[in-house]
Amino acid sequence: MDVQSCQDILENLYDGLYIVDRDRKITFWNKGAEKITGFKNAEVVGSYCWHNLLKHVDCEGVSLCSEMCPLAKTIEDGVMREAEVFLRHKGGFRVPVFIRVSPIRDSDGKITGAIEIFNDNSPKIDLIQQIDQLRELSLLDPLTRLANRRYAEIHLQGKIKEMSDCGCPFFGVLFLDIDHFKKVNDEHGHDVGDEVLKMVSMTIKRGVNGKGQVCRWGGEEFIVVIPAGDIYMLQSVAGSLRALVEQSCYSDGRHEVSVTVSVGATMAVSGDTVESVVKRADALMFQSKKMGRNRVSI
Structure with a gap:
């Protein structure tokens, strides 16, 4: 499978997915992320996740983006992480999401960034x-x-x-x-x-x-x-x-x-x-x- 085919698959995943480099600059933002957050690709790509666009908080309202960011910790230590958090939708309201973070490594095993997959954790009812x-x-x-x-x-x-x-x-x-x-x-x-x-x-x-x-x-x-x-x-x-x-x-x-x-x-x-x-x-x-x-x- 070529690179373009892989990118097309990631782009059209139902789940939200974004990729950051070592400095946590967002380099990829798929359609699933647009749907869940309300933010379009053009509004996000090129910005840094520490700009606190999504303003992740835990269930007690404590901000995760400044000190307890799972993405930053995974880039630092290479450990995969999962968490249930709330992100801020473009409309201002909070959305419960389940996130999974994995490191991205080059051919030498060096961590070059991370990928976060997230999905709407709201109850799946009609x-x-x-x-x-x-x-x-x-x-x-x-x-x-x-x-x-x-x-x-x-x-x-x-x-x-x-x-x-x-x-x-x-x-x-x-x-x-x-x-x-x-x-x-x-x-x-x-x-x-x-x-x-x-x-x-x-x-x-x-x-x-x-x-x-x-x-x-x-x-x-x-x-x-x-x-x-x-x-x-x-x-x-x-x-x-x-x-x-x-x-x-x-x-x-x-x-x-x-x-x-x-x-x-x-x-x-x-x-x-x-x-x-x-x-x-x-x-x-x-x-x-x-x-x-x-x-x-x-």
Whole structure:
């Protein structure tokens, strides 16, 4: 197989793939990488991965590109690596990806660069079918394409009935509110405000990664219903979502907007109703606001 044939295969892989040289300059960026990240080949090739274009973070929102970059470590020691991380899509939201990094060596065995393959780690479900069903039942929020408040209430009612039937709490509720959202609308306009809402929605949805139900409660408020065995598991999910939103950013070339969220988190308990568990999570969210915002109260 000639070089051109090999390049054509790499170019058309379903997975994202990019190649860097010893200095971590990006020399190849395939169509799979374009699809997953939103960044075109011409926007990326020739730049350096330490320019932090994708701004990889772990589940706690800690940046990996400056000090803990798997790509840089593999170039240094030649060890293959795998990791589950979140990259920043061109749209500003976070995407969970599974990455695999391998060194590239010349004929003498010297490391000349590295190759990273990554794929979207979001749950592989028929989202189009789910969206059509929600739309048909008037349960879809038209802006964010999340389930709406009506669906959240139905879903919570079902979870409370399950809890009552089995006699033990097994889920928690997160109430998230975007901090200073009115300021975003006032300074940048409602069109940008809508894009920020969509960015936060996608970040939360991808952050939950199919392990809970995300709904738009109204305005800049979101509800997440999480299967959780205990308060510590709930706290871990809430902290991760808070950090991922903080590390996200919307940009359209004229505006660059980052926001944070205040979070209230509570386990459902025996005797709860939809109203009581949401009211408790809402009160905890306001506690986060009073304590300075961009935090979790649980």
